[in-house]
Amino acid sequence: MDRDIIERVARAAHLALTEEELTRYSKDLDDILDYFKVLDEAPDCEGIGVNPIEVADILREDEPHMDIDTDRLLRDMKTYEGYVRGPRLS
């Protein structure tokens, strides 16, 4: 795959890749995309929908409630005074 494309995808994903990684991934991604070629032979889909099995019109009422203790949710995260620690920002 084109190195330019790999560089652009990496930038969109906020990944800093080394020269060596760029070379490696251009080959890996080529292989991955080849697998998807099989889809070119799949029959065209009729109608619209976002799922092979229709999921439609599932709505919930606007009723607030909390089921899980938030301390439990945060227990395995790096936190500081209740905040979740994020990456360094430039």
Add this chain to the structure above:
Amino acid sequence: MKIGLEVHVQLPTESKMFCSCPTTDAEAPNTHVCPTCLGMPGSRPVLNKQAVIYGIMLAKMLNCSIDDTTWFSRKTYFYPDMSKSVQITQYDHPIGGAGMYYLNGKTPIRITRIHLEEDPGKTKRVGDLSSLVDYNRSGIPLAEIVTEPDLKTPAQAREFLGQLIADIRHVIDLPGDGERSIRCDCNLSVGVERCEVKNVTGLKNVERALTFEMIRQTKILKSGGKIVRETRRFDEERGVTISVRKKELESDYGYIDEPDLGIFHIKNMVDSIHIKESPLNMTLRLVKQYGIDENTARQLVSTSTKIAEIFEELAKTTDVQTAISWTTGMISANWKAFEMRDESHEHIIELVKTFKDGNMTDTECNLELKSFMTGTSVESVKNASADLEVIINKFLDGNPEIVEDSRKNDKAANRVIGHVMKETGGSYSSADIVAATKKLISARF
């Protein structure tokens, strides 16, 4: 110059868009969160019906086309405030398509679309450049309204936004601090390429940010430079826009359909939802239907659409002139006090009708109205207004030239009002003082 806006409005639901976490202010960070809005693997979003209802209401307000079928998409979003690395938004089947909105009821501004999406959390930068994230806001429902680049100047963009916010607030009952919950991305180009200023809050800042961009781009072009398409942010303190990053291209977002939510058929909902008339439309209708002056109509509606409704009732039961003079006068003057009381406005209508039928004098009707609307006895209203008149008359005795000046210039009365305000230390409302001053001056003509 071309300006287009992307306006983000937080929808006033009680629970978040895809989970049941409350949307109210939390006392501490990350306390209104669950696996869904924290983006944990295995969690699954379920759409809040009320968010769809608000979306449809706004789409109707903007005269958008609304299809029966709508669905959501995942947009690649690699920032820590959206922990699942995608934002659920709408891409190719938004809730509302091409619409039209009229600035001041005249200038058409094309609406590209309106779609629903989830708000990210909030990131706080700390000293060593690391970030701290609060996900309480993550998953709050937003409607994004996108306009075509039909706005011509920064001032017009501000005017548009002001009117839009007032209409939105009215149609979906947005709380009073609604402006705070409205954020705007501003696109501006003076030549070919445009720049986007992200995340501007408040009407004044939108105008400031756009004005700065206009000058910046004009200078670059004049000196023979080229505008680079990019995303910028607005520094409120310094009043400047700063380059943040090269603008992502649509293809970088890698939109895919959101399979967890599925699709939605909304025709029945669309048919059953009726929206309240917007303040602007009401103003225009009053002008047309009752032949009243546009400024008067605007004044009535902006004080309160309820007063405008009282005007309509009075216009039908008495006559337009009577309705105007009482609603813009005594009724507007005491409206704030009346709103605090949990009373029906029936009695206001009755009092004005009694006056109109000749069963009450002008002065009596004034007293009764004030007494009813403020919830004080007729006796004390009478005493207070007598006291007020004494003060005003004394001042007019000492400054007879004011009466003379008032014949030519309406503003001459302002001296009296200023004096009385100062002397009484705010115990009378300015509306009362104005009314009494006008009455006493014209009595001396």
